[in-house]
């Protein structure tokens with residue numbers, strides 16, 4: 001590298017690059033994308049109408065404060081407007097949380113394996129990642145996470161359900177964990193898949209946040225609500241944290257189209273949640289079939305399943321691709337497969353079955 005090239009922050013060296021889910025293969029007879037936990041249903045007609053209506057005004061900047069969406073969310077969750085902060089997807093909001101809390105010399109704790117974005121956005125902040133291995137059942141090891149706290153810890157992510165394993169932490173263990181975390185450390189409950197949970201022992205982070213000023217909840221419109229391509233998510237957090245999120249937001253980051261689609265989606269919630277219920281039914285069908293084939297599948301509470309394939313991960317992903325389904329491999333560890341439409345799930349199950357027979 002020449003001396004005259006621009007000086008870049010050393011923190012960027014060796015940063016893991018975010019690997020988006022592979023697009024569905026082209027040129028195949030059928031091809032389904034089960035690699036990014038997206039909602040397989042196309043936009044609802046009502047949501048589409050609102051998007052088309054706001055598209056006519058994109059020569060204008062969006063409402064910078066996301067006023068309409070923020071007040072809709074505040075009503076829905078029965079929280080003050082000042083406790084809601086929006087951003088460009090919940091990954092955007094997570095990055096704002098890091099900017100607000102952590103920098104060089106600080107530490108950020110999260111489980112591993114967990115969401116791919118955590119190491120990247122942590123490293124960009126300049127803080128050090130402290131990765132605490134999942135336990136033998138692929139569940140957050142909350143005791144080990146408490147033990148990892150030092151006087152440098154600024155933030156802890158709890159991904160519930162965990163991406164990519166789909167596993168959850170339940171109310172009692174989460175409360176016990178929070179009781180042990182010093183209250184000057186921000187705990188972020190990342191609930192991107194909240195709407196897919198059916199187990200009543202899994203707590204709603206918004207209920208937990210009410211009693212605990214050091215807890216922030218992340219939610220997104222990308223998964224259950226089917227707005228992944230529009231980039232809108234939000235945090236519910238106490239006043240100081242939410243205000244810090246407004247300071248660190250990219251100005252005008254959330255487009256008016258996204259804001260209006262999010263509002264329309266909240267108003268169409270009943271229809272959207274019916275779709276979620278369909279996917280939850282498919283999830284049960286897929287898990288049962290996989291177990292019937294002899295696979296060990298951790299209990300999943302999200303819109304995906306995890307197959308811990310270890311060394312056979314890459315081969316399995318290639319096999320899926322060949323049959324027309326794109327899955328998300330984590331080489332050497334396992335494969336995350338999104339629950340999609342019936343036909344896609346069937347195709348995946350058939351591939352899994354024949355792979356199983358070969359081994």
Ligand SMILES: *Cc1c(COP(=O)(O)O)cnc(C)c1O
Nearest residue numbers: 089090091115163192220222233
């Ligand atoms: C998909 C996902 C998100 C949401 O991403 P957006 O930026 O809102 O699209 C956040 N956290 C986890 C764990 C996820 O899997």
